[in-house]
Amino acid sequence: MLSVRSLQLGYGAISAVRDLDLEVSPGELVAVIGANGAGKTTTLNGIAGALPVRAGSILLDGEDITRVPVHQRVGRGMSLVPEGRGIFARLTVAENLDMGAYLRRDPVGVRADLARNYALFPRLAERRSQLAGTLSGGEQQMLAIARALMARPRLLLLDEPSMGLAPLVTRLIFDTIRAIAAERVSILLVEQNARAALELAARAYVLESGEVTLSGPSEGLLTSDAVRRAYLGE
Amino acid sequence: MLGSIYALVALGYTMVYGILGLINFAHGEVVMIGAMVAISVVLAIGTGGLPAPIVLLAGVAVSIPACMLLGALLERVAYRPLRDAPRLTALITAIGMSIVLQNLAMIAWGRQYLSFPPLLPNEPHAFLGATVTGTQLLIVALTVSLMGALLLLINRTRLGRAMRATSQSPALAGLMGVDVNRIIMLTFMLGSALAAVAGIMIAGYYGQAHYYMGFMLGLKAFTAAVLGGIGNVSGAMLGGLALGVIESLGAGYIGALTGGFLGSHYQDVFAFAVLILVLVFRPSGLLGERVADRA
Numbered sequence: 001m002l003s004v005r006s007l008q009l010g011y012g013a014i015s016a017v018r019d020l021d022l023e024v025s026p027g028e029l030v031a032v033i034g035a036n037g038a039g040k041t042t043t044l045n046g047i048a049g050a051l052p053v054r055a056g057s058i059l060l061d062g063e064d065i066t067r068v069p070v071h072q073r074v075g076r077g078m079s080l081v082p083e084g085r086g087i088f089a090r091l092t093v094a095e096n097l098d099m100g101a102y103l104r105r106d107p108v109g110v111r112a113d114l115a116r117n118y119a120l121f122p123r124l125a126e127r128r129s130q131l132a133g134t135l136s137g138g139e140q141q142m143l144a145i146a147r148a149l150m151a152r153p154r155l156l157l158l159d160e161p162s163m164g165l166a167p168l169v170t171r172l173i174f175d176t177i178r179a180i181a182a183e184r185v186s187i188l189l190v191e192q193n194a195r196a197a198l199e200l201a202a203r204a205y206v207l208e209s210g211e212v213t214l215s216g217p218s219e220g221l222l223t224s225d226a227v228r229r230a231y232l233g234e
Numbered sequence: 235m236l237g238s239i240y241a242l243v244a245l246g247y248t249m250v251y252g253i254l255g256l257i258n259f260a261h262g263e264v265v266m267i268g269a270m271v272a273i274s275v276v277l278a279i280g281t282g283g284l285p286a287p288i289v290l291l292a293g294v295a296v297s298i299p300a301c302m303l304l305g306a307l308l309e310r311v312a313y314r315p316l317r318d319a320p321r322l323t324a325l326i327t328a329i330g331m332s333i334v335l336q337n338l339a340m341i342a343w344g345r346q347y348l349s350f351p352p353l354l355p356n357e358p359h360a361f362l363g364a365t366v367t368g369t370q371l372l373i374v375a376l377t378v379s380l381m382g383a384l385l386l387l388i389n390r391t392r393l394g395r396a397m398r399a400t401s402q403s404p405a406l407a408g409l410m411g412v413d414v415n416r417i418i419m420l421t422f423m424l425g426s427a428l429a430a431v432a433g434i435m436i437a438g439y440y441g442q443a444h445y446y447m448g449f450m451l452g453l454k455a456f457t458a459a460v461l462g463g464i465g466n467v468s469g470a471m472l473g474g475l476a477l478g479v480i481e482s483l484g485a486g487y488i489g490a491l492t493g494g495f496l497g498s499h500y501q502d503v504f505a506f507a508v509l510i511l512v513l514v515f516r517p518s519g520l521l522g523e524r525v526a527d528r529a
Contacts, residue, residue, distance in 0.1 A: 048409060049408075050405060050408065050409060069408075069413075070408040070409060071408045071409075071410075071411050071412055071413045071414065072411075074409070074410065074411035075411055079409075080409050082406065082409065086403070086406050086409075087406075088398075088399050088402050088403065088406065089402065090398070090402055091395070091398060091399060091402070095395055095398075098392075098395060099395060099396075099399050099407070099410045099412075100410060102392070102395075102396065102410045102411045102412055103410075103411040147410075151410075151411070
């Protein structure tokens with residue numbers, strides 16, 4: 001599905017991600033864990049096209065999309081749920097969802113997906129004509145995820161979906177992610193909450209100062225001493 | 235009447251500001267060029283054979299695309315390369331573009347006033363106790379319909395939604411698949427089309443146009459946009475109409491108020507007094523920033 005090879009990303013004189021290799025197979029849920037500032041968000045932005053790639057390549061379904069501009073990557077089946085609940089605060093909930101389906105030309109399918117999203121997130125259905133900026137943090141995160149689903153992505157990129165949310169809401173969001181993965185959507189999940197991410201994902205990468213230091217099946221990482229000490233607080 | 239023209243021009247300022255955070259000071263010059271192009275077309279066709287409305291429509295039909303092209307060109311050549319530059323750099327560039335366009339117009343059309351042939355009906359009618367001409371009625375009716383169409387476009391269509399999304403966050407809009415550069419260029423073109431209409435209206439109403447006419451008009455329309463709340467489309471409409479009324483009433487009563495010391499040629503004072511008062515007491519304008527963003 002997604003194949004990232006020797007990716008280099010940075011801002012100005014700062015090199016944020018070095019030599020990153022990463023794979024997501026079709027239908028797989030893969031996590032990237034690491035501390036604040038390890039380069040997790042940078043990696044996702046680079047993959048989504050929001051940040052120019054300095055070196056390396058990004059392949060989606062075997063096609064090189066490294067130089068494809070950000071707005072054309074959505075059409076190729078990739079949707080990013082940005083960090084910090086990136087929603088359009090001054091658009092209504094319904095308009096936000098319409099923006100998610102911006103490139104789609106099948107009104108019937110869009111209506112069906114809208115109904116499915118409202119069934120998945122009843123809170124959003126209740127608030128469909130409210131401005132998105134008036135939603136609670138958890139509702140905004142749900143809206144961001146629902147909006148990404150409106151593009152009917154084959155690969156969903158999730159950036160810190162639990163950030164700043166109460167534990168109960170976090171559990172709800174993670175249950176939703178599990179439900180999306182069950183529908184064979186490939187997911188690349190970036191999380192600071194390492195335990196939750198590892199419990200959800202089949203495989204994971206550990207990112208430290210812009211480099212992958214460990215990777216493998218989640219069970220292995222959950223029991224690895226290095227991970228337990230550094231990220232699970234044991 | 236004057237207010238509706240201010241409103242049309244103010245829309246161009248406010249739409250570009252809403253999407254880029256840039257005050258496009260060259261916008262007044264787009265209005266001027268709209269008027270000049272229309273006059274040139276009308277004079278070239280001549281008023282002899284064809285009926286007046288056809289001649290006028292021909293002028294409009296050439297002037298609007300010309301201004302849209304100019305708007306697109308301004309965006310592409312002057313502002314896009316500065317998209318990530320500090321705001322002041324873009325602002326100074328806008329002032330520079332305004333001077334460049336004025337001088338180009340002076341070279342192309344000369345320094346003299348061009349007169350707009352009397353194509354519009356000018357006989358007075360009694361209307362609700364006031365005396366108005368057919369031209370005035372036409373201008374108001376056209377402006378109102380254009381504004382209605384614009385509001386529909388912005389609030390009800392996919393393009394309008396993309397414009398609003400881009401104005402809130404270009405990065406996020408890009409992630410939705412919106413070609414942000416295209417939306418910004420279309421915003422300039424839309425504003426410029428309205429500017430062309432405004433330019434033709436004002437030239438038709440006063441019967442003349444001049445390479446310098448965009449300067450004062452631009453400043454007043456900018457005042458109208460600030461009065462309504464810059465970045466707010468309905469605000470620009472309200473601000474334009476309000477400014478027109480304030481100016482007309484002010485010009486009418488200033489003589490009486492000052493015992494004949496100041497005359498109606500002090501009309502321009504009112505627009506800028508309004509600008510200063512708004513900036514001091516309500517910088518967000520009449521309709522600005524009603525909605526607080528959470529998170």
